[in-house]
Amino acid sequence: MKLIGGGVCAAKGFSASGVHCGIRKNRIKKDLALVYSEVRANAAAVYTTNLVKGAPLLVTKQHLTDGKAQAVICNSGNANTCNADGIEIAERMSALTADALNILADDIVVASTGVIGQPLNLDPIAAGIPELVRTLSANADGALSAAEAIMTTDTAVKEVAVSFTINGVECKLGGMAKGSGMIHPNMATMLVFLTTDCAISTAMLQKALSSDICNTFNMISIDGDTSTNDMVTVLANGMAGNDEICTDGESFETFMKALNTVTVQLCRMIAGDGEGATKLLECVVDGADSVECAKTVAKSVICSSLLKAAMFGADANWGRVLCAIGYSGADVDISKVGVSFRSAKGTVHVCEKGAGVPFSEEQAKEILLENEIEILVTLGDGSCGATAWGCDLTYDYVKINGDYRT
């Protein structure tokens, strides 16, 4: 397994592009992305559990009932959610894309991200699609353009890819993500598009994705708000030429590992680039009597506004970690809990058996001033663990969201 470049274009047969079509007023911000596979691919997806679901998500779900897809069209700047004509717009967006690519509309994954509840004008999209198709590129620049075009308040492009070997055949798997705010996945997640040339059946692809997100995208929280438009899709076009993975076994395990490598990196990127964030927070829990307990604790810590604000201030306020464990709902014996903070500058142990231990405030400050912080929690109850990712709560989160829409 090795990390490579190329994002969604790393895998054989995939090309991508991104353009500014005019949904956003800012002309230098791309707002329409296309990912295309030379051949029809097996496709799997997971969706937000929010009862309010973006129209594009409903249309995509419909399109993927046959387990096949060949392209992804995604705009930023408008979520096409809570609009009376949303479904119609998403269907027309698919049809326009399919026509331009000469493929079936039913093979289009359609997605939108941005403001909820404002009508999405199809005109700029219709005008932009021919340019998207014309500029499709199988190189890293194509992937980058697409990754840029799906960004909203993201400050950094999020793409990752790996190469791996299935029975001696080299395969690749890559992806791009749009993160930022309204992120608190619940059996689903934000916008993530994954592509692979590995041959794998739709059923096994869905199994891999559904299993993976439980430990990756469902373990992120930026702000506790589960989005209406979250989805993760993966397209597998089989062009690597390996024997198709149709059952559990070594090849499936290898594929799972490749998938997990990409998704964990995307999770870290999404969390570290949360709206207004200055730091990536990673809560690593071990010593739990069940994985579920470890996950509950890790997510509760990552979601605490008070802890997030303390991390912004590089304040080793471990009482807030204990408080968040205490209200998490997990069955924990607080008198056994230990807490440390770790970063590139070292580790400081701050709490043992549920009570404070003396530590150097100076050293703690130095550790917490770094931009990647691990919050290590030991529960002393067993051998299960879990990791959750989040970010600090900052002035800029408030600023961005105090006037996002107007």
Add this chain to the structure above:
Amino acid sequence: MKLIGGGVCAAKGFSASGVHCGIRKNRIKKDLALVYSEVRANAAAVYTTNLVKGAPLLVTKQHLTDGKAQAVICNSGNANTCNADGIEIAERMSALTADALNILADDIVVASTGVIGQPLNLDPIAAGIPELVRTLSANADGALSAAEAIMTTDTAVKEVAVSFTINGVECKLGGMAKGSGMIHPNMATMLVFLTTDCAISTAMLQKALSSDICNTFNMISIDGDTSTNDMVTVLANGMAGNDEICTDGESFETFMKALNTVTVQLCRMIAGDGEGATKLLECVVDGADSVECAKTVAKSVICSSLLKAAMFGADANWGRVLCAIGYSGADVDISKVGVSFRSAKGTVHVCEKGAGVPFSEEQAKEILLENEIEILVTLGDGSCGATAWGCDLTYDYVKINGDYRT
């Protein structure tokens, strides 16, 4: 029923005081409060459900097993939580207070609020108690001093009182609260001390309190963090001279109404003075098919960081209201949902049947620039309703909590 002055000293036989004893470095900030009843009172309480519980809370719970209390001692500046000697300190704090008042230590409600996980030094408390006892006053200034001494990052004193009549006998009920941050009650709540001269049995007093908080303190959220030290206690000393309320009936209903009048006002004060808050948010849900559904929706809306930030920016971003309803877990038909924003400047209707309706952004801005905002949600599914209280998310929340401890 009428609103009166006097806070915790409004009811007959109660006196109170507050002093700076030295727990806090800031000498002009009072940090130790005492409330005293001339006679032993029936007492009821509810406590935080956080597994991490402040030591004073555990000691108070023990003291109230006989349903009686006569005084409240409460310090601010240190929560006496997650300290190895916490229980011992809380017990000694009770004993010192009891000695000075010449009452039983078992009749003391002891409470602490402030930083978690720092040893609480008993010396300043021991030094302050004699002064507290000496300055006890049954007038409004005594109540005010006590209410000031329990404040942490609160910016305003929180006290309310009412007078009401039970079978022709005038009774009074008053209270004080400490709010601010780490507020997301879960079957319990922040620090609230209530006093009444109404004669009511311990059992009925507990019944009234336990029932009332479900619609009041459990419907507030400042930041989603359930505190380790939350509690509400009520002392009823019977000195008004009414026949003791021992059963359900008209008198109990009157008492419940008086209690609710006081607690709703305290809720509004706590929410409106949330850490860093510039606005009180009140989410009023109706048309639900059950009270539980209405409560779930109202709390989800009030807790959304994205909506809270939008309210700070006076941005009528109703999509965030719908989003929060969608992920609340309540079984709601989104296609029937309506949303309006209301303040002293008027009402603006922004969403009908789950989709946007045209509205004047200018008018919406004017309405949302007020400091008390109602978010009105209609579900169109029945006739049940609920109200939840919260506040906006501001730069100051981040500032206060980025460096609260050091």
